[in-house]
Amino acid sequence: MAEKAKNDAGNGGAKDGAPGAVWFREPQRRRKAPGLSRERIVATAVDRLDREGVDQLSLRKIAGDLGAHATSLYWHVPTKGDVLDLALDEVFAEIRLPDGHRTRDWREVVLAYMRELRAMLLRHPWAASLAGTRPLAGPHALERSESVYAALTRAGFAGPTLAATAAAVSNLVIATASTQAAWAERAEVGSRDALRGLITERHASYPTLAAHLEDFLGDWDTQFEIAAQTLVKGLAAQRTEEQA
Template structure:
């Protein structure tokens, strides 16, 4: 088969197959896949395990989803459906609207830490209906605020890159703590002596560690995210003069 006739490996690039098994819908499969990912992580998901949880064989799943890569595309779009959509007229306060959605993206990643590991390797996930809907609404917000459409697209990408970068690291940290069976505060307390020894020859780092010694890690993470988000929005605001 010529290269230009090869099928594109994405669930969004082929017609949806008819349901041959009415009791087992694609929506049902995806919802259960998200539960597995939330409970056990990326490495635990397999078509066989999913089939067992659904009371069906893996072959039955393949009637609806071609492979595990497609399953991940569908799972990512499913959780994107949790994000808030801007209300009509939201451009009147575009900064707060963008900030509200950015906080929603961060919260979504922290609820579903597995998504952080998959966002960079899920093919044509940007063609999923929930991702497309979110993108269209946000482009409208930026455009109504005064950005030309091409720059609105770049602004959207810039904010999303910031949120994904910060939230991916945060999700990885929280996942590691969750595997330990301890709270974040307990983990920080255990880590502290080693951290103090590591920074004793670095006065600026030592001062920062000491300032954070008795802080609440969750509140500090929230404050750090908010600081970075507002500085990104400051930069975009300057483009509007």
């Protein structure tokens, strides 16, 4: 029990194996394995996640890609959870923030972040599900969160409203990207045609959906852009009302 408490304390209270534990664990000296590094392991993991997704990922497969034995990886990444957290933060580095984002109009920064986050999640569909279930506590993710929080703070949001607003920004993107990624795993055209036929056939049960069928089944890009713009405009209107 004492050893367990010591380990938990060394992780900042996060137990080994818990989501995000890698970010709170005290750095340990690891035996060097020739040709291996955490960076190479993470890059290989991202590539395999892009090809096969989270469920198929294993340290054994990553080791095979690297031409190494699985036990060699444990000196750099003790658990699969560590690999997932590190890979997720690695792809967050792809999110570009606009030049001068620390002083630019907050709406531009927030919209740019939303578009960049969505593009990244669609390039790496596995990241969409992980982003909603694991702490975004890595340096790349925190840097992007800092930018969004700073922009919203400049707008005048504070306290619980600031946190809720930042969550709304990220959650809108994660939810829409997750939905699009889920559809993409199937034969999307066939699924959309089947749904169109179902609603048309049962239009008496779903009259509003039937009347707006093409909009209901509209393209992802248009729907996302409208949703993002609507959210930011609503936030701006809220600030105007509060300041009046």
